[in-house]
Amino acid sequence: xxxxxxxDAIDWRILRTLQENGRITNVELAEKxxxxxxxxxxxxxxxxEAGYISGYRAxxxxxxxxxxxxxxxMVGLKSQAESELTQFIARVxxxxxxxxxxxxxxxxxxxxxxxxxxxxxxxxxxxxxxTAAANVDSVKTTLILRQEKYEPGIPIT
Amino acid sequence: xxxxxxxDAIDWRILRTLQENGRITNVELAEKxxxxxxxxxxxxxxxxEAGYISGYRAxxxxxxxxxxxxxxxMVGLKSQAESELTQFIARVxxxxxxxxxxxxxxxxxxxxxxxxxxxxxxxxxxxxxxTAAANVDSVKTTLILRQEKYEPGIPIT
DNA sequence: CGCATCCTTGAAATAATATTGCTATAGTCC
DNA sequence: GGACTATAGCAATATTATTTCAAGGATGCG
Numbered sequence: 001x002x003x004x005x006x007x008d009a010i011d012w013r014i015l016r017t018l019q020e021n022g023r024i025t026n027v028e029l030a031e032k033x034x035x036x037x038x039x040x041x042x043x044x045x046x047x048x049e050a051g052y053i054s055g056y057r058a059x060x061x062x063x064x065x066x067x068x069x070x071x072x073x074m075v076g077l078k079s080q081a082e083s084e085l086t087q088f089i090a091r092v093x094x095x096x097x098x099x100x101x102x103x104x105x106x107x108x109x110x111x112x113x114x115x116x117x118x119x120x121x122x123x124x125x126x127x128x129x130x131t132a133a134a135n136v137d138s139v140k141t142t143l144i145l146r147q148e149k150y151e152p153g154i155p156i157t
Numbered sequence: 158x159x160x161x162x163x164x165d166a167i168d169w170r171i172l173r174t175l176q177e178n179g180r181i182t183n184v185e186l187a188e189k190x191x192x193x194x195x196x197x198x199x200x201x202x203x204x205x206e207a208g209y210i211s212g213y214r215a216x217x218x219x220x221x222x223x224x225x226x227x228x229x230x231m232v233g234l235k236s237q238a239e240s241e242l243t244q245f246i247a248r249v250x251x252x253x254x255x256x257x258x259x260x261x262x263x264x265x266x267x268x269x270x271x272x273x274x275x276x277x278x279x280x281x282x283x284x285x286x287x288t289a290a291a292n293v294d295s296v297k298t299t300l301i302l303r304q305e306k307y308e309p310g311i312p313i314t
Numbered sequence: 315c316g317c318a319t320c321c322t323t324g325a326a327a328t329a330a331t332a333t334t335g336c337t338a339t340a341g342t343c344c
Numbered sequence: 345g346g347a348c349t350a351t352a353g354c355a356a357t358a359t360t361a362t363t364t365c366a367a368g369g370a371t372g373c374g
Binding site: 026038042 | 331
């Protein structure tokens with residue numbers, strides 16, 4: 001698939017497998033997708049180079065590690081002018097407790113997923129940082145009670 | 158930290174590093190956290206065993222791979238009886254397009270993050286599967302226009 | 315205060331894996 | 345059909361993972 005830019009069945013199998021287990025060895029991956037290790041590794045590298053694979057992450061158990069509170073925050077801005085948006089996004093990127101941020105349609109402008117050690121820290125962040133930030137008009141939070149499914153990524157059949 | 162259950166500074170460095178780069182070699186990881194490879198690997202294994210690390214995943218570029226539509230769906234159920242909840246969750250787990258599901262406080266009962274190739278497929282899923290599912294009372298969707306930040310996991314300083 | 319115990323580290327050796335170089339083969343386009 | 349391109353796989357090498365084991369440091373108790 002190097003230059004052509006088209007993914008074949010083996011590429012998709014590689015992607016699916018790596019999405020499920022990002023630390024599988026190349027030997028095992030090769031076996032699963034039906035190749036010998038060298039061409040398999042070459043494909044993985046090509047997929048990385050081409051940006052189909054953007055990185056690898058360990059999934060950590062937030063609760064066990066003392067991060068017990070997660071909320072969704074829907075944020076409305078006062079001004080949606082280009083420069084204001086950019087500034088808000090920059091702020092969001094600088095807040096460690098905000099792990100994900102999406103521009104959304106509908107009533108709010110942004111949907112944030114925030115993670116913190118406890119309710120107090122979360123409240124502190126929402127009131128003192130988020131709500132108080134320049135250009136923030138409204139913040140509506142939804143507390144996450146439990147994670148029922150977590151398979152981030154894409155549905156590869 | 159094996160049996161004591163207490164994480165020291167090195168364990169935290171390991172977790173932070175692996176959250177950022179899940180495919181780093183043990184040699185490199187060891188160097189970063191200030192250990193030689195053998196004890197470093199032992200700690201990683203211990204962290205996995207103890208469930209602090211629950212897995213590794215490749216992050217795929219959804220857009221490049223043809224999954225261009227993501228929505229949040231807030232779902233309200235008619236009945237929140239234990240068995241009904243369980244059934245709904247089982248259904249959610251079986252839908253590939255639902256990648257994440259959270260029980261939430263507030264107006265809705267569940268927040269779903271759904272991923273699909275296009276608006277049509279998403280509409281199809283929402284109308285024919287989600288809204289039509291037994292015990293589903295209300296579905297309110299929010300289209301994701303753009304991903305501005307994506308650092309899933311926890312804020313390890 | 316000193317000794318025994320427990321835990322963890324790191325050096326060395328070994329096993330496994332990743333990676334490179336090269337040749338062969340299959341598919342494609344004149 | 346013949347030349348070209350792309351990709352597979354074998355073989356060799358480099359790198360990494362993993363095991364084994366002896367030594368060092370902390371802790372608790374006599």
